[in-house]
Amino acid sequence: MLKGKKILVGITGSIAAYKTITLVRLLIKAGAEVKVVMTNAAKEFASPVVLSTLSKNKVTYDLVEGDDWSNHVMLGRWADVFVIAPLSCNTMAKMANGLCDNVLLAVYLSATCPVVIAPAMDEDMWHHPSTQRNLEQLVKDGNHLIKVGNGELASGLFGEGRMAEPEEICQYLIEHFFRSSELKGKKAIVTAGPTYEAIDPVRFIGNHSSGKMGFAIAEELYLRGADVVLITGPTHQKTNYNGIQVRAVVSGDQMYDIATREFNDADIAVMSAAVADYKPISAATDKIKKKLDEWEITLIKNKDILLQLGKDKKKGQFLVGFALETNNEKENALIKLQSKNADAIVLNSLNDKDAGFSIDTNAVTIFHSNGAEVTTGVKSKKEVATDIVSFIIKHLHA
Structure with a gap:
């Protein structure tokens, strides 16, 4: 169901970014065309070289690349769907308030395709009123939320805040955006x-x-x-x-x-x-x-x-x-x-x-x-x- 689909993957600064490497691999294996955009903080957790090799496309992490400053516009129009996984607490707050201080945020604000968010953070951050308020705003703005999981967190604590597994994200994309219409209404x-x-x-x-x-x-x-x-x-x-x-x-x-x-x-x-x-x-x-x-x-x-x-x-x-x-x-x-x-x-x-x-x-x-x-x-x-x-x-x- 993903063959030939154009998936833009956004990565923010979270330890859960290691899962996104597997997500990209699964999408490519399913026949999708994948491009990756990431914040500079995300480079601390997932190598652009690895992601570029897996996706077979250049990874974008700078708003201005040489003489090119409009890459965010092109990426936002290229994709069938833009999935941000993981979405950190910091980037979530910026998105909810329309800030634009890196290329990922610029792509988000320019995107003409559906946007899917897969948050990842520690439980206390997740349950903080400001986080829940930002999340509510993002959903109200039309973004699609993949719920966090419950389990062991990077802090060593157990609770809510785990990013959804790569397989779950793939299934979510298929279910919500790429089902066939052959039997629609049946x-x-x-x-x-x-x-x-x-x-x-x-x-x-x-x-x-x-x-x-x-x-x-x-x-x-x-x-x-x-x-x-x-x-x-x-x-x-x-x-x-x-x-x-x-x-x-x-x-x-x-x-x-x-x-x-x-x-x-x-x-x-x-x-x-x-x-x-x-x-x-x-x-x-x-x-x-x-x-x-x-x-x-x-x-x-x-x-x-x-x-x-x-x-x-x-x-x-x-x-x-x-x-x-x-x-x-x-x-x-x-x-x-x-x-x-x-x-x-x-x-x-x-x-x-x-x-x-x-x-x-x-x-x-x-x-x-x-x-x-x-x-x-x-x-x-x-x-x-x-x-x-x-x-x-x-x-x-x-």
Whole structure:
């Protein structure tokens, strides 16, 4: 999402400037074009030579360079976004009051692009009324704030004031400025992860699903512009984007209730969760003691979410199911596609060692109800998610 984007990075005098070196590297790795402007105080904490080498562009830190005094105007107009990280307490105060005694401030006052600020300072400075007043003014002026973190500070104290991590800043830039508009105005729901069906308060029936594929699909839909509701069973996965609405559930019944409700006004639904097919007919209220040599549990079918959504589907809604097969794979997937009234089915094979639960790669074949078929080959789950969403977009607008 950052490929070809022009990012201007501003650095002020803070020990957190060492993180900005990593930020520049991440932006370049993502395909962005990066230029750096810094205060003279910042040079004490981050080397212009290092930043110039990483960004492949000259670093600007003087307001006047030879006969050139208008570099601040050009930089402020060149960028798609100007991110100041770290923003020190001193520079924050100057920005809030319109001071212009260095090139970074001149660029800030000349910038025609959005400005993002990532403050960094000790906790007492951060909580001082004057700092909070300056911060409030900067936000009121239209600047975008990336909140400080809580943790160990340069002083050795623990508290608020840490600059956001470089990865968080990259994700913020993508989420707020560089999402695609392909699915803008569309609502998508995604189910992910396993479900746990209770036997008693400490035991359950479940499976090995990690939720990685579903989370990757939810994030790709979001990056392509959709409003996304992610309904997830128990998993260690976390979404990278705050704009994705996460609904955490445990059981298949809970997932069914939320999915059927959210589907009412959804444009796209991707049912990638590994919902348990069966559940105990009843769950014990107390832990079952180990007394018998044999123990039988009566199971009943769980509600079929994909089947219900297929029945509820209205004109214009696009429904995608997943099929995990071990034999007669294509035949079984096509049967599921038709019987569940889905628009597309994504076939996973447990016979492929590079696909399946818990690992970071996958290989799928996508079948459309009109006969179209696409095979991805082995890729990262993120790349597979891109292929799946591209397939959806192509056929959604067909």
